[in-house]
Amino acid sequence: MEDRLRELWDFADLDGTEARFRAFLGDVQTDDERAEVLTQLARVEGLRENFAAGHALVDEAEVLVAPDSTGRVRALLERGRLHRSGGEPEAAQPLFVAAFILAKTRGDLSLAVDAAHMASLVDDPEKWTKQGLEIVVANPGLVRWLGPLHNNLGWFYFENGRYDEALEAFEKTPEAYAESGKAKTLHALGRTEEAAAAARRALELLPHDSHDEWVEEMEAIAAG
Structure with a gap:
C-alpha cells in the first residue's frame, strides 16, 4: 500500500x-x-x-x-x-x-x-535523525530518505556551531538545499571561495519558485 x-x-x-x-x-x-x-x-x-x-x-x-x-x-x-x-x-x-x-x-x-x-x-534532532538513518542504512530501498535526514542533521549542527559536522552532513545530501547548506557552512568557516562555488551550484539547482530570501542569500555568498 x-x-x-x-x-x-x-x-x-x-x-x-x-x-x-x-x-x-x-x-x-x-x-x-x-x-x-x-x-x-x-x-x-x-x-x-x-x-x-x-x-x-x-x-x-x-x-x-x-x-x-x-x-x-x-x-x-x-x-x-x-x-x-x-x-x-x-x-x-x-x-x-x-x-x-x-x-x-x-x-x-x-x-x-x-x-x-x-x-x-x-x-532531539540528533537522536531522532540518527534513529531514522540507522533504518535507512540497513534498508537500501529507503535511500530516498538520506537527503532529508542528513539535511535535518546538518542544520542542527549548523545552528549549534558544529560547522565541521554540519558540512559532513550536508555533503551527504545531493539535493539543491544541501548545496545551500554547504554554502552557508563553508561561509561560516571562512572558506569563502568554496562557499561561493557551493552557492553558485545551489542557484543552478534551486527551483524557480524558491523563496526570494533564500535566493538572495545564495547570491550574496556566491558574490564572495
Whole structure:
C-alpha cells in the first residue's frame, strides 16, 4: 500500500492529489486501507492549513483501524503533523514517537523513518535523525530518505556551531538545499571561495519558485 499511496501525491497540486485519493477510496478493500487513505486526505487539509478538517478526517480513520495496524501508524503520524503545523509541537511529539515505535515493530520501515524525521523536528534532532538513518542504512530501498535526514542533521549542527559536522552532513545530501547548506557552512568557516562555488551550484539547482530570501542569500555568498 505504501508505494500506491506515494504515487498519488503531488505536493504542487493539492487539488489533484485530493481528487486522486478520493477516487482511490472506491478501490480499497478493507477498513484499514480506507483509514490509510483518509489520513492522506487529512494531510492534504493540513497542508492547506485547514486543521479542523484534517483532525476530523483522522477521527474518521481512527474509528476504522486496529490498534496495531498500518492505518493506526498513519493516524498517529498525520495527527502529529496536524498538531505541529498548527503550532502545537508538544502535542505532536508523543504521537510521532508512538508512530515510530509501532511502525518499527510492524516492519513498516518507511513510515518508521518518516516518524523519526518528524520527531526530529519537535524533539532531539540528533537522536531522532540518527534513529531514522540507522533504518535507512540497513534498508537500501529507503535511500530516498538520506537527503532529508542528513539535511535535518546538518542544520542542527549548523545552528549549534558544529560547522565541521554540519558540512559532513550536508555533503551527504545531493539535493539543491544541501548545496545551500554547504554554502552557508563553508561561509561560516571562512572558506569563502568554496562557499561561493557551493552557492553558485545551489542557484543552478534551486527551483524557480524558491523563496526570494533564500535566493538572495545564495547570491550574496556566491558574490564572495
